[in-house]
Amino acid sequence: MTTPAATPAAATVASNPANATNPAAATDFSADALATRAIHAGQTPDPTTGAVVTPIYMTSTFKQDGVLGLRGGHDYSRSINPTRTSFDEQLAAVEGAKYALSFSSGLAAIDVLLRSTLRPGDNVLLGDDVYGGTYRLLSKVFVPWGVGLDVVDITDTAAVSAALESKDYKVIWVETPSNPLLNITDIAATAAVAHAHGVKVVVDNTFASPALQHPLDEGADAVVYSTTKYIGGHSDIVGGAIVVNDEETREKAAFLQNAAGAVPSPFDSWLEIRGLKTLDLRVRRHSANALKIAQWLESQPRDVVERVWYPGLESHPGHEIAARQMHGGFGGVVSVQLAAGAEAAKRFVDHTRLFTLAESLGGVESLIEVPAAMTHASVSGTTLQVPANLVRISVGIEGVDDLIADLDQALAAVSAQ
Ligand SMILES: *Cc1c(COP(=O)(O)O)cnc(C)c1O
Numbered sequence: 001m002t003t004p005a006a007t008p009a010a011a012t013v014a015s016n017p018a019n020a021t022n023p024a025a026a027t028d029f030s031a032d033a034l035a036t037r038a039i040h041a042g043q044t045p046d047p048t049t050g051a052v053v054t055p056i057y058m059t060s061t062f063k064q065d066g067v068l069g070l071r072g073g074h075d076y077s078r079s080i081n082p083t084r085t086s087f088d089e090q091l092a093a094v095e096g097a098k099y100a101l102s103f104s105s106g107l108a109a110i111d112v113l114l115r116s117t118l119r120p121g122d123n124v125l126l127g128d129d130v131y132g133g134t135y136r137l138l139s140k141v142f143v144p145w146g147v148g149l150d151v152v153d154i155t156d157t158a159a160v161s162a163a164l165e166s167k168d169y170k171v172i173w174v175e176t177p178s179n180p181l182l183n184i185t186d187i188a189a190t191a192a193v194a195h196a197h198g199v200k201v202v203v204d205n206t207f208a209s210p211a212l213q214h215p216l217d218e219g220a221d222a223v224v225y226s227t228t229k230y231i232g233g234h235s236d237i238v239g240g241a242i243v244v245n246d247e248e249t250r251e252k253a254a255f256l257q258n259a260a261g262a263v264p265s266p267f268d269s270w271l272e273i274r275g276l277k278t279l280d281l282r283v284r285r286h287s288a289n290a291l292k293i294a295q296w297l298e299s300q301p302r303d304v305v306e307r308v309w310y311p312g313l314e315s316h317p318g319h320e321i322a323a324r325q326m327h328g329g330f331g332g333v334v335s336v337q338l339a340a341g342a343e344a345a346k347r348f349v350d351h352t353r354l355f356t357l358a359e360s361l362g363g364v365e366s367l368i369e370v371p372a373a374m375t376h377a378s379v380s381g382t383t384l385q386v387p388a389n390l391v392r393i394s395v396g397i398e399g400v401d402d403l404i405a406d407l408d409q410a411l412a413a414v415s416a417q
Pocket of ligand 1: 105106107108131133134175179204206207225226227228229238239240
């Protein structure tokens with residue numbers, strides 16, 4: 001499947017029915033470039049004042065003109081809020097999709113998509129390298145609820161195919177690039193196999209972001225995001241979203257969102273609108289910086305740097321698929337295994353100055369962590385376990401030479417000890 005760089009297939013984005021009445025949102029939006037959509041979709045100057053930026057509608061409720069005389073469908077902010085609607089329209093347009101629904105966290109979005117899709121007795125086929133929180137939600141909440149869960153090497157289409165022959169599944173859950181080894185799954189090939197068995201494909205597109213990859217165009221049925229990462233982009237909010245084209249999934253998810261209530265605040269939505277406007281610029285810089293850092297790390301002696309994981313490197317097993325499936329870059333996360341082992345990995349992340357030792361990723365500032373001890377500690381001893389000497393780097397948009405100099409001095413400090 002070829003898609004022009006950073007341009008989703010659908011040029012005109014249908015309005016979310018819930019949004020059609022929103023004074024702050026455009027109804028039909030048409031533009032080719034993702035960067036244009038990111039700035040204009042869902043953003044209409046305020047009709048009363050002309051305010052160019054969507055206001056933060058920090059209100060729980062809305063005045064009714066007579067009983068049920070709602071202004072633009074607005075009754076209560078769990079159900080509908082104009083700032084949230086504005087972000088949902090903007091995100092749908094950036095994705096080239098019909099509908100987006102935003103949530104108070106990535107996991108809240110994942111929970112609502114799964115819970116509105118699955119019933120006890122249904123089975124889920126999960127990649128063996130998914131986000132630990134997704135695995136925890138499925139294995140500790142959905143499995144006791146009666147959902148069957150099987151884990152497979154999702155990058156291996158033959159293994160996926162064999163699993164689908166052996167059992168009835170409702171959903172296949174794909175994360176590409178995955179965390180922290182940046183494994184790459186061929187979305188189109190996986191969707192073809194899944195659809196032949198009547199199984200739906202969900203892609204967690206958090207690592208690529210809509211700036212680089214459009215899973216719906218590749219045949220996926222639904223996309224989820226932790227907008228906490230690249231979409232928010234500034235490490236200042238926790239949020240999530242579901243993006244779909246089909247009305248039935250949107251309706252079920254929107255019903256459960258309102259029924260269960262994990263909605264973002266208007267201020268969260270406003271920060272996400274602000275973040276998404278610059279996504280294209282930021283992700284290009286994240287990707288360019290990450291590629292240079294990955295190449296620099298790979299050029300280090302093997303007795304210092306054992307292995308570098310980055311889909312932009314030809315040495316990465318998923319490089320060819322990533323080059324076809326991702327447009328305009330390979331993302332901002334690089335993982336590296338240190339030859340001196342797990343303790344050296346911990347010392348290394350303790351010696352960087354520009355890279356802050358912290359969980360999470362996708363912000364403008366560079367972060368560094370040891371997954372086995374931090375983000376992935378909860379999957380230790382499971383099929384999702386990661387190497388103990390692995391360091392994950394979320395490359396920010398600082399000057400790349402400064403970042404390389406920082407890694408260089410930290411590696412030297414570790415070697416000296
Ligand atoms: C962070 C993350 C999540 C969870 O999102 P939260 O916003 O932290 O709830 C899900 N998937 C991926 C790939 C993530 O990186």
